[in-house]
Amino acid sequence: MLSELLRSLIQNWRLPVLVALAYFLFELPELFTGWPWYYEEINDKLTLAITLFTIATLASSWNILAGYAGQINLGHAAFFGIGSVVTRELWLTKDYPFNEAFFYGGGAAALAALIVGAPALRLKGIYFAIGTLALAEALRLTIGSMYPGVSRLPGPELRAYELTSRYELSLKVLVATVFVSYFLSRSKLGLGMKAIREDEAAARSIGINVFLHTLFAFVLSAFLAGLAGGAFAYYHYSYNQIYTFGPNWTFDALLVTFIGGPGTLAGPLIGSTFFVLVRDYLAGTSELVDTHLILFGVIFILVVLILPGGLVDLSTRISRWFLRRTRKVFR
Amino acid sequence: MSTHIIAQSLLSGILVGALYGIAALGLSLVFGVLKVLNIAHGELIMLGGYASFWAFNKAEVDPYVSLVIVVPLLFLVGTILHFGLFAHIVRANEEQRIKNSLLIGFGLTLIGQTLAIRYFEADERRIATEYSTDAWEFIGLRLPLVRASGLVIGIVLVILLQLFMHRTYIGKAIRATAEDWQTASLSGINVRLTYLITFALGSALAGLAGMLVSVQYSISPNIGLTWTLKALIVVVLAGLGSMPGTFLAGVLLGLAETSSALAFGSQYREMVGLVLFVIILSIRSQGLFGEQNA
Secondary structure: OHHHHHHHHHHOOHHHHHHHHHHHHHHHHHHOOOOOOHHHHHHHHHHHHHHHHHHHHHHHHHHHHHHHOOOOOOOHHHHHHHHHHHHHHHHHHOOOOHHHHHHHHHHHHHHHHHHHHHHHOOOOHHHHHHHHHHHHHHHHHHHHHHOOOEEEOOHHHHHOOOHHHHHHHHHHHHHHHHHHHHHHHOOHHHHHHHHHHHOHHHHHHOOOOHHHHHHHHHHHHHHHHHHHHHHHHHHOOEEEHHHHHOHHHHHHHHHHHHHHOOOOOHHHHHHHHHHHHHHHHHHHHOOOOOHHHHHHHHHHHHHHHHOOOOHHHHHHHHHHHHHHHHHHHHO | OOHHHHHHHHHHHHHHHHHHHHHHHHHHHHHHHHOOOOOOHHHHHHHHHHHHHHHHHHHOOOOOOOHHHHHHHHHHHHHHHHHHHHHHHOOOOHHHHHHHHHHHHHHHHHHHHHHHHHHHOOOOEOOOOOOOOOEEEEOOEEEEHHHHHHHHHHHHHHHHHHHHHHHOHHHHHHHHHHHOHHHHHHOOOOHHHHHHHHHHHHHHHHHHHHHHHHHHOOEOHHHHHHHHHHHHHHHHHHOOOOHHHHHHHHHHHHHHHHHHHHHHOHHHHHHHHHHHHHHHHHHOOOOOOOOOOO
16 A cells, blocks of 8 residues: 555656645745845845746646647737736726636636637648737737727735735746646646647547647647736736737747747746746846847757757756766776 | 729838738748748848948948848858758758747847847838939829839849749759759759758848838838748748749738728738738638649
8 A cells, every 4th residue: 555655656756746846836935034135135036936937837838739739829928918908907997806807817818719729720830830920919919009008006906016925826827837737748638639749640540639639728728828917917017918918928938848848847847947047147147138038049049959859858868878878888 | 082092002002012022032932942931031131121221321322232232141141041050950851840940940030139139229220312202103193212113123023033943953953842852852953052042042032122121111120020920921821832922912911901901990900911811821721822732
């Protein structure tokens, strides 16, 4: 009994590690409350963490469609934007309670994916990528003319503003996204998606409904991105509504997923941590704020050319290379 | 709404569309032959625009004359990019190739845009020559000179490209490689060299488009994505394999944009074009002028 439990724990080591990590991150702001430098730096750190969680959520949700089902969606920002704009409008102008508005935001993004998905998923590969990019741009331009001004938190909300609750919400969304990805990747549904990614014709021939699988991945990925948008609407006190629709959100998600390792659970998380920390470090040290973009552009190209599996793949490659070398020496 | 306004906006749609067509020619060529999609095409357009802007600004070279520098310069840039990056991914199978080229182009966009902001400054710039505001008037329609030049250049360019592709050895090699690179290789065509020439030619065409953009509109470091998107839409609308078809699809996109601006208001101009594009794409995925199996 005990040995069986131990064995299943060793085989599924990712789950307890994830639970422990999530618990630790939730407790993190509490842990530091007594420290002397708490009040000076904590807000910077929390803001950095919220940015990290947002990008990690976008990357992980993007990875569901791109990494597992193999379709590159270049319009992911649209779902992030829909989530944020719906949440913000319902919450601030229609006076819905925030939690309701938040889920309506995610739901609206999922609904948009469902409506767009039917025609868009008829396109494959590059045409799907271009089609989603075009649709997202069309939506961005429409939102830009519908909501031209800056959306600010009104007085009462602003007075009650504190970062810890924002931190917790973005973390909750990220944790939900990671757990959904985890269970998806080992469910029959997720395995079907991977089969489609590897060989669509073969997947179809063993009875996998290609359209329904990719549509499900698309809607799920959009729903999670919409929730991330809702959390962003809760966090940010003043921004242009068009901001969350910007293609840079899609491209950040794409960048960090490929740097980390597409189609893996840890890849988007490692990639976004790497991305956000290096960006923060470079912004602090050099007077030129955009150095990180050049650096990441170069890293990105190198990863695509030399290391198609991303950083996650690096460790396996190093150990394999090391084994080969030692074998040569001992022969 | 008077017929005069309608005629005028249709005319400007054709003129805008001619530029879309020219911007798309290079992308279509590279996509059709190498089967790689260069997302950084818009950055090459931007680079071409800046090259002729600086030539005009520092040395007072007329933008149309500056083409003798800009086009070879972009040809060289294309050669370097192909040697350094794209030549490494054309070995992969087709699906992997397109995906990798998309990603590399995206990395290049990131680098190009950032470097351009740093060294060219983020201001919007345009080439203001003495004849920039000149226009022909006939039967009440206004035909701005520099925009009309785009249409003329576009038509001449398409004819020249058509002759090049059908009458010269290199052109025939490019078409053969596009159709089936293995058979082309067996027939003694140097496929690698053909790829190189095609990519460099595509970049040179982007340089030409960039010059026209900086004369007719304005350039700034972040125009790349906008023009890539326009060119992509035109390429997909047209389908692969036809130069005149690509140019015509550009004109159609321009017409669709201006007529929707007329019908729904100018803020919906781009939107209608994009939605139209997605609809056509999902109905006829080989494009308007493409062959079934292209």
